[in-house]
Amino acid sequence: MLIAIPDLLDAAALARVRAITDAGEWVDGNVTSGPQAALAKRNEQLAEAGAAAREAGAIILDALGKSPLFVAAALPLKVFPPLFNRYSGGQAFGTHVDNAVRIQRGTEFRVRSDLSMTVFLEAPEAYDGGDLLIEDQYGVQSVKLPAGHAILYPSSSLHRVEPVTRGCRVASFFWLQSMVRDDGARRLLFELDQAVQRLGGQLGQDDRSVIELTGVYHNLLRRWADS
Ligand SMILES: O=C(O)CCC(=O)C(=O)O
Ligand SMILES: [Fe+2]
Incomplete structure (x- = not known):
């Protein structure tokens, strides 16, 4: 990418x-x-x-x-x-x-x-x-x-x-x-991040779905990140 x-x-x-x-x-x-x-x-x-x-x-x-x-x-x-x-x-x-x-x-x-x-x-x-x-x-x-x-x-x-x-x-x-070695995994995280940011802008950061999707982002990052 x-x-x-x-x-x-x-x-x-x-x-x-x-x-x-x-x-x-x-x-x-x-x-x-x-x-x-x-x-x-x-x-x-x-x-x-x-x-x-x-x-x-x-x-x-x-x-x-x-x-x-x-x-x-x-x-x-x-x-x-x-x-x-x-x-x-x-x-x-x-x-x-x-x-x-x-x-x-x-x-x-x-x-x-x-x-x-x-x-x-x-x-x-x-x-x-x-x-x-x-x-x-x-x-x-x-x-x-x-x-x-x-x-x-x-x-x-x-x-x-x-x-x-x-x-x-x-x-x-x-x-x-x-932190994420694999280009494809990094790309998925980036696309998810950008979409969730946009959704948060439209629905508000306190929207339940925005919070859940933010959780999915961080839980994927937790799986894939080396530190
Ligand atoms: O000058 C550039 O944009 C790239 C330089 C480059 O590819 C390198 O130094 O390995
Ligand atoms: Fe180069």
Whole structure:
């Protein structure tokens, strides 16, 4: 399931992230790649352990925690510290699959990548190409969103970034481990959650059926969640 998170960053947060990342130290993107991804990947990345990635990453993590849509869709357990990349001058990232387990360098922190996320940090009009193409069970989905918007997609999918032929595409990208490992189960919970929220808005949160359905949601989550 692909889920767009509109306006994950508001204008002020986006401006702060860009001010920090633009002034940061950018290095060859292949510093974090395995040998297969290295063949496919041509971009730049903000130095992973640097202050810029940490500070800008903290703004993104804060925004994630405040987004009810993100929390409902991802049911996050552990989030890898956000990384930042940029593509220009024909750079691209060919078809690849993300590693199943990500270990934060120099630490014990490890995340099973259930979900991958890209937060777009540049206006789509400012660059040509750079679409994120994600192969899911319904075909190839093409994603290019306004700055501050994000896309959440299964880490199990093959995906790629098309060459950027004008301007510069800047993004944050990272992986997360969900409390609910199975994509199908997570999707059912999300659909149930969204429908119950809507029903609660129409019938009132004290409606008996709304309360019972909320109970069904939590009891399913209790069955399926790791913590
Ligand atoms: O730049 C992107 O949107 C995705 C990057 C990506 O797929 C990766 O680094 O594994
Ligand atoms: Fe990827």
